[in-house]
Amino acid sequence: MQRGELEKRVAAVPVWYHTLDLGEGVVTPGYFDMRPFVGHFRFPTSMAGLSVVDVGTSNGQFAFHFERLGADRVIAVDLAHVLDHDFPDWYRRELQQRYSAAELARIDEEELEAGFSLAHEVFASKVEKRRCTVYELGDLMQGQFDVAYCSNLVQHLRDPVRALESIRRSLKPSGQFVFGCSCELSVENVSYAIFEGRIDPHITYWVPSREAAQRLCQMAGFVDVQWVGAFRFAPVPHPERVGTLAVLHARNRP
Template sequence: MPQTVEDDVASTSWFHRIDLGGGITTPGIDDTPFKLTKLHLPQDLSGKSVIDIGCWNGAFSFECERRGAKRVLASDWYCWQGSSKLGFDIAKKALGSRVEELEIKVEDITAATVGTFDLVLFLGVLYHAPDPIGYLRRVREVCSGMAIIETLVDAEDYPRPAMVFYEGNTENSDSSNFFGPNRLACEAMLREVGFREVRMVDEFYGNRMVFHAFV
């Protein structure tokens, strides 16, 4: 019996919920449709180039393609190596997507290795960074227009830019969580690496924020 899309979806675990059409949505643990409303992603990306850094299952890469982006590069290393790339591959095939893909560490992302992009997505990555400013420098280097940064925040009661360091697996039992910056730290770091204008555009779950940064 031929393998169906349903069979493919059932063959792996999922983080993102992706509508694959035909009544099939991947059973991700993330409320991806809700998160999408909080990103304030431009509705029309016609003619734009996009890189999605840390894309995992690729939900936001495919959404940018759906919104008309002329080129989308989905990149990951940690999740594709540590978990699986199969979900991305299944979704890309089911959607008939032309999204490009590149397995690359954030530390290796530069204008020389990937080029520059009108829009950079950096979603759910910053608090996993052992070197937050270094990671944001990579984001700025490849951004020629706008970046959307979504992150865990902490220390919101502190009146200056600050970050909380999470030793071991003390944050959500996940040893890949390193730092929880507050809003002021996020804004300050983004300015420090060269973004001209930074706006906090939304917050949700009580400990997540979304920033739009412009070159």
């Protein structure tokens, strides 16, 4: 695709979550620019021969990265509908009353499909998209993956243990989990979680401490849980909203 055409197509996508370099000098105006932080996740240098799932893929930056690392099969999981977010019931009902079915379908397309699908086309990607919740993944894709990646998602979930259990069940025995977790690091060596309990700007429930993030993985049945490190980052339009993302590695039970 030529640069002018690509620029027009990028501008026609109303919501970009990831800053993606699409080539031809065109970079998407992402809410987050995660490009400088990819090294913090310590992915294998080659994923040749591996089957990999990216849970909560958004515009797919990490799924496309795994494909570039040579993965045999990459599945990018995200919601089918914005109403499938783990909202409290009263808020889901409010959205249903505020928007018509047609408006909700437009929001689904803008937030959950448009950016990913343009990047997929531009990269001539073979990444496969699956539309389901993280809670459904373990039943739908039981025992299929060598590597599961999930980052920046569990703070948006009311039940992180069940979500991680589901991810674990999608792994092969001893499969690897790369977990990026919003973390609260002010008190060391204590297992606690801050309950943020807010809807705006994004639905947020629990933010665990370092100790709690490790125990979360253990409670979900992972073994060999390792703290890899943590980094601070902020949304591009809101540099003052700095958050901490922890990276943990773990394995499914043999």
